[in-house]
Each structure stands twice: as C-alpha cells, then as structure tokens.
Amino acid sequence: MATGSNTATGRQTWQRPTAFRNRYTKWAVYGAVLALVVWSVTSLQITPGRFLSGLGYGYELIDSMLPPETGSEYTLRLLDRMIETIAMAMVATVGGIAISLPVAFGAAENLAPRPLYYLSRGIISVTRAIDGLIVAIIAVIALGFGPLAGIVAISFKTIGFFSKLFAEDLEDIDMGGVEAVRATGATQFQSVVYGVVPQVVPRFAGLAVYRWDINIRSSTIVGIVGAGGLGVLLQRAYSRYEYDYVAAILIAIIAVVLVAEFVSAVVRRRVQ
Amino acid sequence: MLETETLGKTYPTGDEALRDVSVEIGGREVVAMIGPSGAGKSTFVRCINRLVEPTTGSISLDGQELTGLSEDELRNARRDIGMVFQEYNLVERLTVMENVLSGRLGYVSNWAALRRNFPPEDVERAYELLELVGLDGMENNRVDELSGGQRQRVGIARAVVQEPKIVLADEPTSSLDPETSRDVMELLTDIAIDRDVPVLINIHEVDLAETYADRILGLYDGELVFDGRAADLTTESKGVIYRGEEPPESATAVRARQSSDAETTGQRADPEPLSAED
Amino acid sequence: MAGATPEWRRFDARERLVRIGSVVGAALVVIGSWELLDINLQYVTTAPAQVGDLFGRMYPPDVTYLPNAVGPLAETIQIAVVGTIAAVVMAAPVAYITAENTTPNRVTYALGKLIVTVSRSVHTIVWALLFVVMFGPGALAGTVATAVRSIGFVGKLLGEEIEEIDFDQVEGVKATGASPFQLLVYGIVPQIKPALVGISVYRWDINVRAATILGFVGAGGIGVQLFEAIDSFAWRTVSALLFAILAVVVVSEGISAYARRKVR
Numbered sequence: 001m002a003t004g005s006n007t008a009t010g011r012q013t014w015q016r017p018t019a020f021r022n023r024y025t026k027w028a029v030y031g032a033v034l035a036l037v038v039w040s041v042t043s044l045q046i047t048p049g050r051f052l053s054g055l056g057y058g059y060e061l062i063d064s065m066l067p068p069e070t071g072s073e074y075t076l077r078l079l080d081r082m083i084e085t086i087a088m089a090m091v092a093t094v095g096g097i098a099i100s101l102p103v104a105f106g107a108a109e110n111l112a113p114r115p116l117y118y119l120s121r122g123i124i125s126v127t128r129a130i131d132g133l134i135v136a137i138i139a140v141i142a143l144g145f146g147p148l149a150g151i152v153a154i155s156f157k158t159i160g161f162f163s164k165l166f167a168e169d170l171e172d173i174d175m176g177g178v179e180a181v182r183a184t185g186a187t188q189f190q191s192v193v194y195g196v197v198p199q200v201v202p203r204f205a206g207l208a209v210y211r212w213d214i215n216i217r218s219s220t221i222v223g224i225v226g227a228g229g230l231g232v233l234l235q236r237a238y239s240r241y242e243y244d245y246v247a248a249i250l251i252a253i254i255a256v257v258l259v260a261e262f263v264s265a266v267v268r269r270r271v272q
Numbered sequence: 273m274l275e276t277e278t279l280g281k282t283y284p285t286g287d288e289a290l291r292d293v294s295v296e297i298g299g300r301e302v303v304a305m306i307g308p309s310g311a312g313k314s315t316f317v318r319c320i321n322r323l324v325e326p327t328t329g330s331i332s333l334d335g336q337e338l339t340g341l342s343e344d345e346l347r348n349a350r351r352d353i354g355m356v357f358q359e360y361n362l363v364e365r366l367t368v369m370e371n372v373l374s375g376r377l378g379y380v381s382n383w384a385a386l387r388r389n390f391p392p393e394d395v396e397r398a399y400e401l402l403e404l405v406g407l408d409g410m411e412n413n414r415v416d417e418l419s420g421g422q423r424q425r426v427g428i429a430r431a432v433v434q435e436p437k438i439v440l441a442d443e444p445t446s447s448l449d450p451e452t453s454r455d456v457m458e459l460l461t462d463i464a465i466d467r468d469v470p471v472l473i474n475i476h477e478v479d480l481a482e483t484y485a486d487r488i489l490g491l492y493d494g495e496l497v498f499d500g501r502a503a504d505l506t507t508e509s510k511g512v513i514y515r516g517e518e519p520p521e522s523a524t525a526v527r528a529r530q531s532s533d534a535e536t537t538g539q540r541a542d543p544e545p546l547s548a549e550d
Numbered sequence: 551m552a553g554a555t556p557e558w559r560r561f562d563a564r565e566r567l568v569r570i571g572s573v574v575g576a577a578l579v580v581i582g583s584w585e586l587l588d589i590n591l592q593y594v595t596t597a598p599a600q601v602g603d604l605f606g607r608m609y610p611p612d613v614t615y616l617p618n619a620v621g622p623l624a625e626t627i628q629i630a631v632v633g634t635i636a637a638v639v640m641a642a643p644v645a646y647i648t649a650e651n652t653t654p655n656r657v658t659y660a661l662g663k664l665i666v667t668v669s670r671s672v673h674t675i676v677w678a679l680l681f682v683v684m685f686g687p688g689a690l691a692g693t694v695a696t697a698v699r700s701i702g703f704v705g706k707l708l709g710e711e712i713e714e715i716d717f718d719q720v721e722g723v724k725a726t727g728a729s730p731f732q733l734l735v736y737g738i739v740p741q742i743k744p745a746l747v748g749i750s751v752y753r754w755d756i757n758v759r760a761a762t763i764l765g766f767v768g769a770g771g772i773g774v775q776l777f778e779a780i781d782s783f784a785w786r787t788v789s790a791l792l793f794a795i796l797a798v799v800v801v802s803e804g805i806s807a808y809a810r811r812k813v814r
Contacts, residue, residue, distance in 0.1 A: 011399045012392030014369050017412045019812050037635065040628035044689050054685035054694075061683050087583030094580050129799045130792070133675065133763045137780060142601040152597075221673045225766065238679055246679075250672065257671040321725055350727035361722025365740040374736050378727030385732045427722070434726055 061243065068247035077233065078252050084147055085229035085256060088222075089215040092151045096158025096215075097208055103163040108170035111196075120163065127160030136222040147228030154215050154222065162211055166204070173199040205271045213264035220253045230256070273298035273334055274320065274438050274470065280328035281315050281494075289315040290326070291494040297438065297472055300464045304485035304502070305474045308514050312494040313474040317442045320472075321353045322346060334437055351378035354431030356460075358443035360423040362415045368426050369411035372398045375433035394433070401429040405459060421452035428459055432467065439463065441473040445480060453477070457484040478510070492516050608789035615787045619775060619794050625689055626771035627798065629764065630757040633696025638750050641701045645708035652712055662705070669702025674760045678769040689770030696757050696764075703753055711745040747813040755806035762795050 020026040106112045106120035127135075135156050139149035178195030186194065223231020230253055237245040274297045281290040289312045297303050305313045318324040320331055322338060331338040338349055354375070362371045376394045377385055384390065390398075402408055405425040415423060424444060431439050441460060445453035457473075461484050464471045475481050481488060482502050490498025490513030497512050498505070511517040647653045648662035677695035685691040720737035728736065765773020772795060779787040 012396050014373075014388075014390075014395050014398075014411065016367065016370065016388055037631060040631035043624070043628050044632055044693060046632070046690055046693065050685065050690055054681070054690065057684040061680065090580050090583040094576075125800075126796070129759075129796050129803075131759050131763050131795075133766065134776070134792070134795075138604070141780070142604050143597050148597075217671075217673065221676060224675060234676070234679075243683075250676070253676070254668065254671045258667070261671075323721065323725060347727045347729060350725060353725070355722075355725040357718070357722060357725075359718055361718045361725075363719045363723065363737060363740050364716075365744070366736070370736070374723050374728070375726045377723065377729070377732045377736065382729060382731040382735075385728075386735050430722075430726065 064243040065247035067244065068251060069242070069245040070248065074245055074248065078230075078248060081223075081230045081233050082252055082256055085219045085223075086216065088147050088150050088154065088219040088229055089212060089260075092154035092158060092219065093208065093212040093215050095151065096155035097162055097211070099155065100159040100162040100166065103159060104166035104170060107163055107167035110171050110173075110175060120167070124160050124164045124167070127156055128164065132157045132218050133222065133225055136227040137225045140226045145226040145228075150219055150222040150227035150229055153227055154218050157218065158211055158215060161214070162207065165207055166200070169200050169203050169207075170196065202271070206268045209264045209267045209271075213260050216260040217257050220256060274331070274472070275333075276320070276329065276331045278329040279316070279319060279326050279331060281312070281319060281324060282327045289494055290319065293329070293491075293494075293496045295489060295496065295499070297470045299470060300468050301470050301486045302461050302464045302484060303470065303472045303487045303489060304481035305472065305489040305491060306476065306478055306481050306513060307491035309476070311491040313476075313491050314442055315494075316491065317440050317472065317474045320438075320440060321350050321355060323355075347378060351434055352437040354434045354436035354439045356424070356427045356431050356439065356441040356444045358446045360415075360420075360427045360447075362423055362426055362430070364414070364416040366415060367411065368402070368407060368413050368415060368418070369398060371415055371426050372401060372411075372429045372433055375430040378434075397433050397435075398429070401433055404432075405429050420448050421455065424448060424452075424456050425459065428456070428463070432463055435467075436469060439469055439471045441471065441475075443474055443476065445475065445477065453480060460484070478505075481505075604785070607785040610786065611790035611793055612784075612786035613790055615790050616794060619772060619791055622765070622772040622775050623794060623798055626761045626764075626773075627758060627802075629689055629692045629696055629761045629771055630754055630802075633693045633761070634700055634750060634754040634757050636693070636697040637700030637753070638704055638746075640697070641704035641708060644701060644705035645712055648705055648709035649712035651715070651717075662709070666702040666706045666709075669699060670706070672699070674699040674757075675763060675767060678764050678767050682768050687768035687770075692761060692764040692769030692771055695769060696761060699760075700753050700757060703756075704749055707749045708742070708746065711742050711749075715741050744813045748810045751806045751809040755802045758802040759799055762799070 015023075018026045020029060103120050103123060106116045107124055109117060112120065132153060136149060136153035139153040139156075143149045143152060173196060177199065178191050181191040181195040219229045221229075221231040221234070223229040223233065224235045226232065226235075230249060234246065234249045234253075237243075237249060274295075276293060276295050279290055279293045279295075280288070282288045293312075293316060305316065307313050315324055319326040320333075320338070322341075326339060329339070333349065333352060336349065338346070341349055363374070366374075370388065373388075373390050373394060376390055376397075379394070380390060399411070402411055405428055407422060407425055407429070410418075410422070415426060418426070424447075427444075439460070444460070445456055448456060457480055460471050460473060463469065473481075473485065482505060485502050488498060488500060488502050488505050489496060490509065492513055493516060497516075498509050500509070508517075644662055644665055646662075647658040648666060650659070653659040653662065674695050677698050678692055681691035681694045681698075685694065715738060719741065720733055723733055723737045761771045761773075762776075763771075763773045765771045765775065766777050768774070772791065776788065776791050776795075779785075779791060
C-alpha cells in the first residue's frame with residue numbers, strides 16, 4: 001500500500017471536483033440560476049390556456065396568409081424593394097468596413113498606444129451593445145425615412161463587429177514578422193504592409209463576406225422602423241392586415257437571406 | 273471459464289472475419305492472440321462481449337450462454353467481462369476516478385449514477401486499484417490531462433474494478449511506446465495471478481506475447497491455426513500463423529486442450545502431440 | 551543570358567486578372583447600389599448637424615424616469631430567460647436529427663435542416679410580429695418569438711457538437727454493462743456539456759439584446775417604453791432608457807462570459 005494512505009476502511013467517499021471555487025459557490029450559482037428561471041416563468045404568467053388559444057389563432061393567421069399575394073403590382077414592388085435591400089447591404093458593408101479598419105488598428109493591443117486602445121475598445125463595445133433596430137430608429141430620426149438611415153445604422157453595427165474581430169486578428173499576428181521587416185529599415189507604413197497585412201488578409205475576405213451576409217439579414221428588417229428595404233413593405237402590409245402580402249414578403253426575405261448565405265458560404269470556401 | 277464453440281462472424285459485405293473458432297480459456301492464464309492484420313483477432317475479442325455480434329457459433333462464460341442473451345441480460349453479463357481498449361476509450365472530460373468507477377455502473381441505479389453516488393466498497397476498490405496501477409493521488413485529474421500510458425492504466429483499473437470473470441484486452445499496447453507497453457503487460461499478468469482471472473490479450477507485437485503470455489492463440493484469415501504454450505512458438509509456427517503455411521507434421525496441437533493444466537500459471541502441461549489438422 | 555531579366559510577380563497573369571476583375575466588379579456593384587438608392591446627398595451633409603442636435607436634446611438623461619423602467623426591464627430579461635430555455639429544450643431533438651451521425655434517415659435530416667434554416671432566416675422581431683397577431687400583444691408573444699428564433703441557432707450549433715461526439719468513449723462505458731441512461735450521462739453528456747452550456751448562455755445573451763426591442767411591435771419588454779418615448783419626442787427619457795438598456799446588456803454579457811469560462 002502507498003505511504004501515508006488510510007487503511008482499507010479509510011477512503012470510501014469521493015466527490016467530483018468542481019470548477020467553482022468550492023462546493024458552496026457552485027450551489028449558490030446553481031441556486032441563483034434556478035431562482036432566475038423560476039422568477040421568470042412565474043412572472044410572465046404563461047399558462048397552457050393562453051398558449052393553446054394562441055395556437056388556435058395561429059391557424060386563422062396561416063389561413064389568411066395563404067395563398068401569398070402574387071399580384072403583378074405587388075410583386076413588382078417586392079422586387080424593387082429586394083434590390084433596394086441588397087444595395088443597402090452592399091454599401092453599408094463596404095462603408096462600415098472602411099471605417100472599421102482604422103478603428104481596428106486602434107483597438108489592437110500590440111499596435112496602438114494605450115489611450116487610443118481604450119477609446120477604440122469603448123467605441124466597439126457601445127456599438128455592439130445597442131441593438132441594430134434602436135440604432136436604425138435613431139438614424140431615421142436624424143436622417144429621415146429611407147435607405148440612407150438604414151445604411152448608416154447597418155454601417156454602425158458593422159464597425160462594431162468588424163473592428164472587434166479584426167482587432168483580435170491583429171493582436172494574434174506574429175510580431176516577429178513585423179519586426180523583421182522593420183529591421184531592414186522599412187518605415188512604419190511599409191512594415192505594416194509587408195509584415196501585418198499578409199498575415200491578416202486571408203481572414204479578412206472571409207470576415208467581410210460573413211458580415212455582408214449578416215448585413216443582408218439586417219437590411220431586410222430595418223425598414224420596419226422606416227429605414228428602407230423590404231422591412232418597409234412588411235410594416236405597411238402588416239399594419240393594414242394584408243397578411244397574404246405579408247406572407248409574400250416573408251418568402252422574399254427568406255429567399256434573399258438564403259441566397260446571401262449560399263453566396264457567403266461559397267466565397268468563404270474559395271477564399272480559405 | 274470462457275468457452276467459444278465454432279464461433280464465426282461474417283459481415284454483410286460477405287467478408288468472413290472469423291471462421292469456426294473454438295477455444296477454452298480459464299483459470300488465471302494469460303492468453304495472447306496473435307496473427308497478421310485483418311486476421312480477425314479484434315473481431316474475436318469483441319465478439320465475446322458482443323460489441324460485435326457473432327453470426328454463427330456460441331460463447332459461454334462460466335456456463336452462461338452469451339450469444340442468446342437479451343439486451344438487459346447482456347448488460348448484466350458485460351459486468352463480468354472487463355475490457356481494455358487500444359485507444360483507451362475513456363471519457364476524456366471526466367476525472368480518473370469517474371472513469372474507474374464507471375466500471376461499476378452495471379451495479380448502480382440510474383439515479384445513483386447521475387449523482388455519482390457509488391457504494392463505499394466500490395470507491396474503496398477504486399482507490400486500491402489506482403494505487404495498484406500506480407496512479408495514486410491522481411483520481412481528480414481529468415483524463416485528457418494524462419499521458420497515453422497513464423490513460424491505459426486507468427482503462428485497466430476500470431476493467432478490474434468490475435471484479436470480472438475474464439479480462440479482455442484489444443491491442444492494449446498498440447498506442448504506447450515500448451517501455452510503457454511492457455509496464456502494461458506486466459500489469460495485466462500481475463492481475464491475472466493476483467485476482468485469479470484469465471486475461472485474453474489481442475496483440476500484434478509477438479515478442480511481447482512471447483514474453484508475457486502463458487499461452488498463444490494464433491489466428492490466420494479468421495481461423496485458429498495455433499493453440500499452445502508460448503514456449504512452443506517456433507519459427508515454423510510463426511510461419512503458420514503469419515503466412516498461412518501448412519503446419520508441419522510434428523507441430524503442437526491446433527485444437528484447444530481440455531485438460532485442467534490451464535488452471536495454474538507456471539505449470540506447463542505436456543502438449544498433446546497431435547498430428548496437423550487438415 | 552540574352553532576353554528578358556527574370557521577374558518576380560506574386561500572382562501570375564491569370565490570377566491577376568481574376569483579382570482585378572473581382573475588385574472592379576465589387577466596386578461596380580457598390581457604386582451601382584449607391585446610384586440605385588438614389589439617395590439625396592443633401593441629407594448626408596445635413597446629417598451630422600441633425601445627429602448632433604438630437605444628441606444635444608438627449609442630454610442629460612432623465613434619470614427620474616428610471617424607476618418606471620425597472621418592471622419592463624425585468625420583463626425583458628424574463629422573456630430572454632424563458633425563451634432561451636424553451637428553445638434549448640426544443641432544439642435538442644432538432645440537433646439530434648440535424649447531426650449527420652445520429653439522424654435516423656435522410657428525411658429527418660432534411661426536416662431538421664429545414665427547421666433550422668427557417669428559424670434562422672427570420673429575425674426575432676418578424677417572428678414577434680406574427681406571434682402578436684396570434685397571442686395578442688404582450689410578453690407571451692415576445693417569449694414565443696424569442697424561442698422560435700433561438701431553436702435554429704441552438705439546434706445548428708448543438709448538431710455540430712453532436713457530430714463531434716467520439717463514440718469510442720461511449721463504447722468504453724458500454725463494455726462495463728451500463729444502461730442506456732447511464733451511457734448518456736457518462737458517455738455523451740460529458741462530451742457535449744461544455745458546448746451545450748456555452749451555446750445556451752451565448753444565445754441567452756443575444757436574446758437579452760433582442761428582447762429590448764420586441765416592444766416596438768408590442769411584444770413586451772422595455773421596447774414598449776422606449777418606443778413611446780421616441781414617439782412623443784421625450785429625448786431625455788429615451789437616453790435614460792438607452793443607458794438602462796446598455797447596463798442590462800453589459801451585465802448579461804458579463805454573465806455569459808463568466809459561464810463560458812467556467813465550463814471547459
């Protein structure tokens with residue numbers, strides 16, 4: 001038997017070690033989570049009765065949605081808005097990425113001075129915390145109804161997303177490569193182009209397309225608050241109870257999103 | 273005592289992996305099964321606890337027929353069969369202790385298993401075994417933090433904590449370096465002696481087989497072509513096993529012995545000098 | 551030695567053509583989009599001034615309003631909690647049939663993919679629009695919308711996790727004579743638990759953000775107050791509410807990061 005071990009009757013229990021500091025923390029956390037869940041469920045007062053009667057209305061709703069509206073006038077408007085939606089996403093993606101580049105460099109710990117780092121990180125956090133639709137509303141208020149507000153709102157969110165990921169990529173690069181280029185006597189800018197850029201470009205294209213995909217999704221619905229695109233049609237039809245047109249618009253939205261997802265997947269595969 | 277009778281396995285593709293294998297393994301013998309790749313050694317070992325379902329023949333352990341058992345009965349029977357795997361087959365995210373204790377799952381209720389509530393005797397056994405295999409003090413480590421050799425020892429502990437009637441090992445050393453492999457083989461042979469259980473090891477390193485096993489089973493193309501003491505494994509026998517050559521006239525017996533000399537290690541009974549089977 | 555000096559170019563002629571072509575193509579698309587949108591650039595020039603004006607009116611935030619916001623904020627969190635839990639429960643079977651290694655047959659696989667796709671393509675707020683019609687305005691519609699949107703997200707990621715399951719580990723436990731339930735608890739759950747917790751908490755965090763605006767369409771939460779404030783041009787209330795929302799989102803993100811750290 002090993003030294004210092006207990007006798008045969010000594011070790012008869014075993015507890016699984018916990019990731020938390022100790023068992024009490026673990027139970028406290030679990031308890032808190034459980035309390036949160038119970039409080040949420042009871043406060044919302046979701047009863048089976050309400051739920052089931054809602055499902056009943058669901059049947060009526062589906063009934064009024066089918067068949068979807070396919071009149072030529074409606075469809076033309078739909079196609080028009082679809083193109084508008086895609087155009088919005090294009091411009092917002094390019095614009096957003098363009099602005100996010102300097103912000104990303106400012107938010108990279110290994111490349112930026114401290115105050116700039118904190119400022120950039122702050123900008124990124126704020127843009128990510130506010131929901132896109134809220135940004136869209138503010139944009140509409142500031143810029144009026146229409147796709148411009150949508151573009152600004154989506155660009156805003158793009159900056160937050162892209163800068164953060166891009167900054168992380170920049171932080172991950174091998175600084176050795178950059179130093180080596182510097183050591184040859186290159187300027188700051190040249191060392192960036194030759195040392196930094198080659199390391200991040202592969203991911204860049206993939207990220208850009210990924211964000212474009214997300215932006216297409218956003219641009220389909222910012223119109224709900226008046227910022228252009230299919231969402232405008234959706235909100236109008238909805239407020240007029242034209243559920244068959246709503247159905248058609250939903251189909252259009254899903255179609256646009258699916259195509260964008262497909263394109264995004266293809267391009268990302270080609271680029272990686 | 274494990275008995276297989278005319279055990280056979282034919283896959284749906286038509287591949288006949290095992291053919292007419294009849295063998296008896298008992299006592300505390302350490303039996304090594306050797307043969308070329310694809311001979312069916314792994315299939316044979318896995319048929320015993322029906323991880324692979326045999327298509328013909330029968331298996332019985334201590335008189336209980338395994339081949340006809342229902343799902344529930346099979347689970348109970350598996351408790352008596354400990355298995356050690358080539359890739360360890362441990363649950364990597366769980367701790368060493370949980371993996372060892374999982375050998376006793378067949379004896380605890382579902383609820384107890386969920387709460388990790390094993391009987392004190394089982395926990396004690398687990399601690400003893402961890403000491404035995406040299407992993408004392410490591411019971412709280414996650415398996416994915418361990419080296420290959422350490423993981424295999426956990427696997428052995430898991431098999432032995434079942435207090436099985438036989439221990440199966442499917443290429444237990446193939447993923448290990450030579451020194452660790454020898455440690456593992458030592459461990460397996462010690463277990464056979466100390467715990468009075470037979471150990472069947474499927475192995476492709478012939479030198480390890482010769483050094484550590486009492487008895488060798490040679491499998492070629494799904495058929496048992498050699499069954500004898502390790503000492504009797506001659507170059508000709510190896511030719512029979514590995515190249516499918518015809519066994520010479522004076523070769524050791526091919527059919528399984530039935531004498532009780534299998535009961536004790538270190539005592540080699542005289543082989544029956546039968547002539548070669550055709 | 552006669553003839554041209556050796557040249558090094560990073561990309562050969564054909565590749566260069568493709569690269570230049572795609573850049574030009576992309577530029578054309580963008581310019582074309584801009585033209586299409588027919589945006590009156592006048593607006594762009596006045597924009598900064600208007601935004602500045604707006605921010606001026608939003609400052610200082612009206613903190614006296616905040617006590618009124620506590621209830622709706624709580625409701626927002628509740629919607630996210632219940633919606634996420636419901637989604638995870640419903641997503642488990644969806645994940646099962648979406649995983650290539652566990653799906654019973656091609657039909658179930660296709661069905662799973664369909665559910666995931668539809669759920670993911672439609673933004674939560676659109677689901678909320680539909681469910682408000684069905685369940686009437688209020689948090690119930692918001693909760694159902696959150697749940698339905700989350701099923702796709704959780705199901706897809708969980709399915710990918712299931713595809714990574716190493717069944718050898720399960721086999722090791724099986725050989726000891728464990729029951730199917732014990733196999734699940736000992737063999738499968740440990741392999742997917744970190745991902746399951748991580749995905750759930752991540753989605754909960756996203757749902758908290760999404761739930762803040764469900765009120766715009768009447769589906770409960772702080773969005774109702776926010777919308778009213780905007781509608782009545784009460785900008786200082788709006789900014790107070792925005793800060794409150796920001797605080798809640800920061801907290802939920804903190805919780806999410808903590809949980810994902812704790813579960814390896």
